Amino acid sequence: MKIIDVKAYGLHHPVENPFKWRKGLPGSGEIREQGILRIITDEGIEGVAVTQRAGMTVDYVTRCFKQLLIGKNPLLKEKIWHEIWEMDRLEEFQIMFMGLVDMALWDITAKKAGMPLYHLLGGNSDRVQAYASTVTYDTTEQFLTIADYCIDRGYKAIKLHAWGDARKDAKLCQNLRKHVGNDIKLMYDGSAGFNLHDAIYLGKALEEADYYWYEEPMRESSIWNYKKLCDELSIPVLAAETSDGCHYNAADFIVNGACDMIRTGTLLKGGITGSMRIAHLADSFNMKAEIHGGDQANVHLACGISNCSFFEVLVFGTDPVDFGYPVEPDGFITAPQEPGIGYIFDWNEIEKKAVYKV
CATH class of the missing domain: 3.30.390.10 (Enolase-like, N-terminal domain)
Incomplete structure (x- = not known):
């Protein structure tokens, strides 16, 4: 060929x-x-x-x-x-x-x-559970309304992209926990908006509200800062989404104790080859490799490995719509079944x- x-x-x-x-x-x-x-x-x-x-x-x-x-x-x-x-x-x-x-x-x-790609990658499952990943809304009330919509759609987990103010975001996250109760998994993504001091403050608020993970609160150029953050918190820190260097850099995050879960995904981590290396590396440390949102390629990746919990689906708009894949009534996404991606x-x-x- x-x-x-x-x-x-x-x-x-x-x-x-x-x-x-x-x-x-x-x-x-x-x-x-x-x-x-x-x-x-x-x-x-x-x-x-x-x-x-x-x-x-x-x-x-x-x-x-x-x-x-x-x-x-x-x-x-x-x-x-x-x-x-x-x-x-x-x-x-x-x-x-x-x-x-x-x-x-x-x-x-x-x-x-x-064969469909996920079969070639290992074939852990033909379906992956989705979580709703919000955009940034203006008010707490809007976030709570979107959360209700997502739960009604079948999502069992919701991730916030909030305002980038550690104190306001902490209050929002705790209000959301009170609103949805204890059965919905909640995550928070800081989109690299904080310094170490504010990241620790917000992380402790997320711990109190029993959040499932704390994602990328700081820029990922400083592994030392992430190591300090992980040392201060008990909530799992999910990191290395936008750091350069593919699996080579992911290895540094893991061996230095600078994350508790690692990000991988075809778009930002060297395609299928780089993403699979990160997933298998994480698995050797008994660590989750959570897939970044995206299209069919990342759905195949999520279904091909065993150490991914969720697939990210962006939910946005005044009249919220799902961006990307249709989520089934039970909150799962099924991988494409035709050969290829x-x-x-x-x-x-x-x-x-x-x-x-x-």
Whole structure:
């Protein structure tokens, strides 16, 4: 099998229900970017991968990936992963692009094998439990209303993205616990908005409210700060979502006691290859590897491993809608069953609508 062509498309999609994050972070805006990579082989099998950057996708494919891939055997994923890792030394790829090619190559591999990707990754289950991940609302009352909606939809767990004020957020988190009772698992994501002092203060409030995990309260450039945080708290700290370095960096978080759970996911952790390395590394320490939200690729990843508890589904808007996968009445998501990852595109339409392409 040989790669004979590589295409890339950058698209802009209007956002019908823009949403926002904490103070200091941009929200969704009026346009959602989408980058699509398409790898074509001489056997007629195509591999597809999707990311959140339009122009960057076409730029990296044009300058770096196309020349690297043409003529290669797409089943030699390990070799190609390390060649891209070498390129990163000078390119310093934006974090979403370390694994973009890898995802498309795994799509080809699973199609060649005639099985859904999660079977190829180990096949722990064909379903994963979803949790509702909120955007940032203006008032406590809005958060409580959204929580009621999520519980009515079948979710058994809810994660807050709140305002980025340690004292206000602590009060909100405790009010939410009182509102939903003790049977719903609650999580909190700080979106890297705090210093160590405020992160400890908020973490202790989450402990009092019996939250299931405390995610990324600080920037992840300082492992020392995360080690101090973990030493101060009993609530599990979930970290290394946006840190560079894939599994190499995740290993430093784990062995230094700078997290109690580790983040992994295809978009930010080196595709399927990098994500699986992190999941297996965590498993060797009897640690959870929680999957970041996303599309079909991350659903397959969550169903392929045994040490993931939940799959993140973003819930947003005044009239809240689920972003991504349909959640079933019992709060679970079923992995796609067709061979490969399960992306379906009309390439003629994509060719017409692409803002950028190669």
